[in-house]
Amino acid sequence: MVKGENYGLNVVQNQDIYYLANNELYGPYRNVVSSIDMGEDYNKFNYIVQETRNLHFKGDGIFSRNVERFYVSDTRRSVAVIKNAQGGRDSLFINDKYFKGVYNRIVDLRFAPEGEEWMILTDDGAGKYSLHTSDKRVFGPYMMDFSDAKNQPRLILGRGGENWALYYIETGTGNFKLLLNNKELSDNFLGSVAFTKDGKQEYFSWFSLEDKTVYLNKLLLE
Numbered sequence: 693m694v695k696g697e698n699y700g701l702n703v704v705q706n707q708d709i710y711y712l713a714n715n716e717l718y719g720p721y722r723n724v725v726s727s728i729d730m731g732e733d734y735n736k737f738n739y740i741v742q743e744t745r746n747l748h749f750k751g752d753g754i755f756s757r758n759v760e761r762f763y764v765s766d767t768r769r770s771v772a773v774i775k776n777a778q779g780g781r782d783s784l785f786i787n788d789k790y791f792k793g794v795y796n797r798i799v800d801l802r803f804a805p806e807g808e809e810w811m812i813l814t815d816d817g818a819g820k821y822s823l824h825t826s827d828k829r830v831f832g833p834y835m836m837d838f839s840d841a842k843n844q845p846r847l848i849l850g851r852g853g854e855n856w857a858l859y860y861i862e863t864g865t866g867n868f869k870l871l872l873n874n875k876e877l878s879d880n881f882l883g884s885v886a887f888t889k890d891g892k893q894e895y896f897s898w899f900s901l902e903d904k905t906v907y908l909n910k911l912l913l914e
Contacts, residue, residue, distance in 0.1 A: 698730040698737050713737055713750070729764050736768060747773065747788075756788040765803040765810075772801050772810060784812070795824060802847045805887060809853025813845065819863050821845070826853060831874050835863040848887050850894060855913045857885045857896045872896055872911055882906070 700713035708720035714735055718725075725739040727747075738749040740759055747756040749771075756762075756773050760782070763772040770786055777783045777794045784792040784801075799821070800813040810826045822832035836845055837860075845860035858871045859881065870881040885898040888910075895910040 697732075697734040700728055700730055700737055700739070711739060718748070727761060729762075731764070731768060733768070738762070738764070738771075756785075761798075763801045763803065763810075765808055766806050767808070770803065770808045770810075772803070774798055774801070782814075792826075796822075800845070800847050802849050804849040804853040805851050807852060809849065811847060811849055811853065811856055813847055813858075821860075823847070823856070823858065825856075834858075834860065834869075834871075837861040837863045837866070846885070848885060848896070850887055850896070850913045855896070857887070857898075859885055859898075870898060877909075877911075 698714055700711060702724040703710050703712045705717070709722065709724055710717045710719035711721070711725045721741055721743065723742045726742055727740040728737070729739070730737045735750055738747060740747050740762070745758050745760070747759040747762055758775050759773055760776055761774045771788070773785045773788050775783045775785065781794050781796055782798045783794050784798065786792060795812065796814040796816045798812050799815050801810055803810050812824050814822050814824060816822055816833055819835050820833035821836045822830060822834070824830050838844065845858065848857040850856065855873055860869055861867070862869050868881045870877055870885060880900040880902055882899040882901055885896060888895050888897045894913045896913065897908065897910050900907050900909055
């Protein structure tokens with residue numbers, strides 16, 4: 693698994709499982725490590741030991757226990773740690789010391805590009821999903837179909853976290869839905885949206901199909 697200047701992979705040595713990263717062995721462990729994030733800077737990477745659910749960080753001095761999943765901001769200054777809570781819900785911590793609340797099951801989390809703002813997608817049951825932002829805004833619920841692994845909902849934030857895009861398959865209709873700041877923009881959306889930059893200007897970009905012609909759409913973010 694390679695990213696930036698780092699490399700890491702699970703290896704077996706003398707019938708024991710280790711994690712090999714940047715020519716150093718970590719372990720031994722009973723199972724392969726998971727949720728690996730290698731980071732962009734040399735010797736800054738992290739992973740979860742499955743049997744203990746401990747989150748290990750190299751180079752950042754962050755350590756956490758009982759971790760189910762984690763997400764790292766582009767700056768690596770913020771780490772969102774998700775732990776199990778009662779009743780099938782999830783607790784969210786930032787850097788393992790700032791408790792952000794208990795939510796219905798968190799299925800996705802995104803940090804803003806080069807920032808610390810975040811947004812989560814929660815499974816509220818009965819096919820309903822909601823969005824929650826780091827500044828306490830809530831959007832939804834939305835009816836989403838998660839049955840096709842190739843077309844899982846995708847959440848994207850713009851710089852600063854004010855602007856966001858979400859696309860998903862609507863339960864019952866099978867239609868692609870594209871929401872930009874909670875406004876549906878295209879009935880002919882082709883299923884891909886991205887955050888792009890052109891000089892100092894920033895856009896959400898996506899493709900749509902009209903009269904057998906594919907169009908590139910760009911929404912300027914203020």
